[in-house]
Amino acid sequence: MKIEAQLFLYGILFFVPVGLIYGFWSGGEPVGTVSIPLTGGLVGMIGGYFALLARRIGQRPEDDELGEIEQGAGNQGTFSPWSWWPLVVGLAASIAFLALAVGWWLMVPAVALAAIGLVGWLFEFSRGQHAH
Incomplete structure (x- = not known):
């Protein structure tokens, strides 16, 4: 889960500065000036959730650089394929x-x-x- 958390948390470092630069260059155009930094907040919330989840569940086979494919075998979750x-x-x-x-x-x-x-x-x- 650590790589997923990092992927989303690095999005904050992109979207917030780009939103501020966009707001400056566009002369304060309201839609992009607000929505681009809010996108940074959205990816920050998702990344924060993944970081908390990574602390709770610990190391997974996907997080091991030397991991093998067969380490991830077995049940991957509970799903309801026949749900209406x-x-x-x-x-x-x-x-x-x-x-x-x-x-x-x-x-x-x-x-x-x-x-x-x-x-x-x-x-x-x-x-x-x-x-x-």
């Missing part, structure tokens, strides 16, 4: 984008459907108190 909840979330996102073109009133059912889809996806494998 991503389809519900995607439908909610499509209705939300349709709301931008048709009318803002469509955002209400889109948000409700997105909340249902996200809660269902989150608790899909729950075996605790809220299992379904």
Whole structure:
């Protein structure tokens, strides 16, 4: 995870100065002057998350320079290949984008459907108190 954290954290060193230079040379053009440094903040948040994750999980086979391919064999995570909840979330996102073109009133059912889809996806494998 260290290389991923470094990759994103180095993005701060690029995007923030480039955004300031852009703002100076463009005469304060509002969109780029704001969005480029905010992109630096975004990659900083992702890099910070990866750095915290790297401290928590420790060394992986990918982080070892002398690592072999077979060291990474085995399960790579828990996935739900037969889940229908991503389809519900995607439908909610499509209705939300349709709301931008048709009318803002469509955002209400889109948000409700997105909340249902996200809660269902989150608790899909729950075996605790809220299992379904």
